[in-house]
Amino acid sequence: MTESDLSQFVFISAVISCGVLWVLESVLPFFQNRHSRYQHALVNVSVATLNALISSAMTAGALVVLSYIRPHWQGLKGLIENPFLASAVLVVCFDLWAYIWHRLNHAVPLLWRFHRFHHADAEMDVTTGFRFHPLEIMLSEIFRLPVLALLGMGSFEILLYNLLSFPIILMHHSNVALPIWLDRMLSYLVPSPNVHRLHHSANPAESNMNFGSMFSVWDRVFGSLIWRENLNALRLGVEVREV
């Protein structure tokens, strides 16, 4: 499979995931009586389009930098002979970085200023999975560059991570009411909608937990996982707080 094929797969799988989750949100909504879903989606998709342009341009620049580093340093990838195992290890390690970066976005006041834009969406649905402040996207691109170099990641591994993580990220932002047993089962592997709903709670004691992007294991390992049922009265959004 070429990188161009993989790039198309990433786009197609994100669009299909979005479409399926949008339909499920219509027939099985967790929070009922949402108003102006289309208007809400228009804002988030507009922001996502701008972010996709920024991210593509900055990732292209990062790949040029990485191409200069690669002849001298192959990173973790260079230590693993089997290419399938190398890709798997890199995807898992990069997800650990996604967890650390997300945690930093809550802990560092400057980063929180931008990340709170994502949390300010009080009517969270699948489109919230795209809604990030453009400056958060830029900072994320800059800070992940040393991580990409350390791991030896190139465009293939970045696309592979996006292919696997985007449907999960869209799923856990969605307003779909999964049966609680299914949500609980999912939460052992990935952040389930219930788990991530708590992360979007207006209560900082809850929103400063459940940072996982693709795998939930990091929250278990680092003690930042919370779980509770009956979230029907949960208030989403951002509480005014000093940062």
Ligand SMILES: [Zn+2]
């Ligand atoms: Zn967050």
